Amino acid sequence: MGRVTIRDVAAQAGVSLATVDRVLNGRKGVSETTIGRVNKAIEQLDFRRDVFAASLATSREYRFEFVLPDVAHNTFMTNLSQQVQAASKRLVDQRIHVTETHYRELDGADLCHVLDGIVPEETMGVAVVAIDTPAVREAIDSLVERGVGVVTLVSDITPSRRLDCIGINNVAAGRVAASLIGRFVAGRRGSVAQIVGSLMLNDHVARRLGFAQTMLCDFPGLTLLPVLEGRDDSRVTAPLVGELLDRHPDLVGIYSMGAGNRGIIDALEDRGRQRDVVVIAHELTVHSRRALISGTFDAVIHQEAADEVENAVQTLKAFSDGCVGFVPPRVRIDIFVRDNLP
């Protein structure tokens, strides 16, 4: 008694292998009655197709493209890019070919140009770190129109016809940040700064939303300062935070929703304010890690780039395979304090 194969099913149903295969893969050209008989045999024998044999027989090659911003100075994005390359290596022997293209940071026109250049004959799926402009949405929808599967990565663009967004729940992340800052200030009153990279990035906008909600609702003793845009760049965030500290002696908290952590750390430490300002930032990098250990940062909210790349690939593969009900695992919000650094 070995494995139940389509041979057994064919015999039981009194049909040929090809017919079983047709039923199994929902191909047309089989009469209703035979479909019924085959399905009954499958049921009776508890047949389950051998995925290895199926993959071998099909010899299908998958081609996916990751479209990321070209940002050498952004440690998170650099890591994301490295994870794509690592996945690319790892997946070749599963016949999945992953390539990577870059667009100029925060440049919607360039992103559109890249997306428009993707040809369905070569690329079956695209994962894109989206910036939210109407033209980009249009480019994504047109790609979907041409039969390419698209997922947004890290930052979503909605409404659009992408299959899914692979990233954390940024509203929840913002709420957590508010909650932690609110409790960490230990009853002190004062003002709290909010720094995003750009309001064109939906993930930052969502964080800001959750943050403001919880702050206003649960911590009336704290005053929210207007949102600052740091362009995900330390050279911008450093003077921004410097000025912030000078102008607001009552500052008790900073929520940094984008990149440019180095600038924030430098500004705080230059002015010796790292102890009395509670700081929560995003993404664990060498810089934020050091800041956590030194106490300049109080918590870091993190998303694991490797998981996101993996989930994106699986989602695109499921789409290529024609799976309809595929739901990728939720990307988890990691919270790091000094005590649980990996």
Next chain:
Amino acid sequence: MGRVTIRDVAAQAGVSLATVDRVLNGRKGVSETTIGRVNKAIEQLDFRRDVFAASLATSREYRFEFVLPDVAHNTFMTNLSQQVQAASKRLVDQRIHVTETHYRELDGADLCHVLDGIVPEETMGVAVVAIDTPAVREAIDSLVERGVGVVTLVSDITPSRRLDCIGINNVAAGRVAASLIGRFVAGRRGSVAQIVGSLMLNDHVARRLGFAQTMLCDFPGLTLLPVLEGRDDSRVTAPLVGELLDRHPDLVGIYSMGAGNRGIIDALEDRGRQRDVVVIAHELTVHSRRALISGTFDAVIHQEAADEVENAVQTLKAFSDGCVGFVPPRVRIDIFVRDNLP
């Protein structure tokens, strides 16, 4: 130009398919010189074996056993058991057969009995939620001696010859708990309670260690109360916490390291103390979730049972396949507050 196969390698090296296979799988009976030639051909052609074809040809079936405590009243363990069953279903068509056996909770002799009853002919690997007694360690080592791969799950037993422990870093978890309680009490002074399930469970002991370290080091204003054993049972924890609250009016924090959360919640709410005591517990369940939302719990430290089952299976599979360098992904410490509940 298709895929490079062992055919190509064989041609290039001037040998037969069988010889290439021998070299590829490190089987004996090949002269050094041919091994060299084959490896050179592999190198030159950048050959990589097709995992699907290999799996199909070997038709290998894996048999693993999960050994868990028999605890209907412990929501986390119940969930773990459900995850094992889910994995079992999911993995059959990868030819991985997972079964589950139970031992009487906290009963080392019974666990030994179960472990001793495992036969290497039927079971290639075992994942066990270990309780730390010399006899259990002995039983694990004897299993390893007989060629069965063993991983500990959730709670480790060391030193032992298990391949790995699949679970979170419990010392770090304890440190995080201390850090959060220390900051959440917002400068208040008072005493802090520590409740474990049993000191026979190494995960609880490790949490306690990390907790005490950070507490003593970073929060001298808080006094640690002696460790209480709640036997992972609400019927035990409820009166324990009730008495605790009555005896220590200055109680500002509770760290619950084991199960029995329901008892803790009930005791706190019965006495109306849920607001002024900071409580951190482990494992997100229906009960702890409700307590987070109502504010009775301030944070929950969580380990994802589904991930642990998955990692355990992969580790055992890698062992069965003779992979030496396999390192399972680290199981992450999830931290939940009211704002990031999934």
Next chain:
DNA sequence: ATGAAAGCGCTAACAT
């Protein structure tokens, strides 16, 4: 020590 050949279970092109 090496080679030839028969599968593993499924798919797909080609017949009927």
Next chain:
DNA sequence: ATGTTAGCGCTTTCAT
């Protein structure tokens, strides 16, 4: 609408 057959790339006897 259904059947026949030749692979997919690797493993594994059984010869030599």
